[in-house]
Amino acid sequence: MQREKNKMQRKWFRSCIVMSCSCLFMMVVFYVFSINALATKGYEMRSIETTLSELTETHKQMHIEEAQLTSLYRIRQVSTELLLDSSEDIRIIHDAGQFAMRN
DSSP, rough: OOOHHHHHHHHHHHHHHHHHHHHHHHHHHHHHHHHHHHHHHHHHHHHHHHHHHHHHHHHHHHHHHHHHSSSHHHHHHHHHHTTTOSSSSSOOOOOOOOOOOOO
């Protein structure tokens, strides 16, 4: 009887050790996967931040270029290069409606 009881206790103790080791192994695997996922996300965030800073710089440069191209000085310069004359006799035509008028 005592022998069977000892045998059962040893069996139970071995089962507890196996379960504990299994749980510990599962926690280690989960921890490794979690750390790997965090590292991957960190790299991805740095990559996106780099792209964002490049796009911000490009946006600034394009804004400066737009201001230069639309400046009055630039328009006058291009108009003299293209030999455009200023209009002297300007007539404004008012729209009478959607339909054509007969004389």
